[in-house]
Amino acid sequence: MAPDRFIPIAEEIDMIIPIGQWVLEQALAQLAEWREKGAKGLRMAVNLSAHQLRKDTIVLDIINVLAKHKLPKGALELEITESVAMQYPEQNAKLLAELRQHGIELAIDDFGTGYSSLSYLKLLPLDRLKLDRSFVKDIESDPNDAAISAATISMAHELGLTVVAEGVENEAQLVLLSGMGCDLVQGYYFSKPLAAEDCSRFIERNF
The missing domain is CATH 3.20.20.450 (EAL domain)
Structure with missing residues (x-):
């Protein structure tokens, strides 16, 4: 479920x-x-x-x-x-x-999906901002999603935050986000959710 x-x-x-x-x-x-x-x-x-x-x-x-x-x-x-x-x-x-x-x-999760005030957001003692997958999934074909992603990454860096892009599912998305200066990415391009035992093997291979 x-x-x-x-x-x-x-x-x-x-x-x-x-x-x-x-x-x-x-x-x-x-x-x-x-x-x-x-x-x-x-x-x-x-x-x-x-x-x-x-x-x-x-x-x-x-x-x-x-x-x-x-x-x-x-x-x-x-x-x-x-x-x-x-x-x-x-x-x-x-x-x-x-x-x-x-x-x-x-970290702030699902950034861009709420209705936050940036004046309040800057007061929060954050380390990381997570760019919501709704902006990532069409980043190759939708110039608006690409512009929002680039602007969010730039703003976060100006605030001293690292950025994690959610929902990366292919190499093209990874390349675009890397070009925008995104610090970290997560998504099915690397792995689907794993049980602990399978995740242990994944860590051993990749860590």
Whole structure:
């Protein structure tokens, strides 16, 4: 089942916080295992929901899981969507700054799909911006998507952020994004989602 089907239901019935905590635990346990096997520079990105951001103990919860698995600063990246970040921008800016003080990297996910205020966005202590796949999928044929992608990458760099393009599925997209100065890319061009065991083999071959 796709996340966009079950996550709204989990949020509606107040299950998203325990699910989110379980995901964090599982993800960091797996990261610790991979790092022990030699992938020392590997880090894990985990999404946070709006409900988790409003939890009073969220910072302590995250720090405790990192400590439990003996993971250093820079091992975890938290991703929040643009729309979630903008719900309570000043409050979220303080929370994200506290997380960043503990060595947790921060990314805005699905950038360009919400209705954010750039004046608020610049206040958030971010490390990374993720260019939404809706702009990437037609970047070869749609000049508007190409222009938006190039402008977003340029703006992010001016703000001192690295850029990850989502949904890269072919070499032409990769070449175009590289030419625009995009820092990182992800998508089916490299691999479809993998189970942990298969991902371990992928890491061994490519890391």
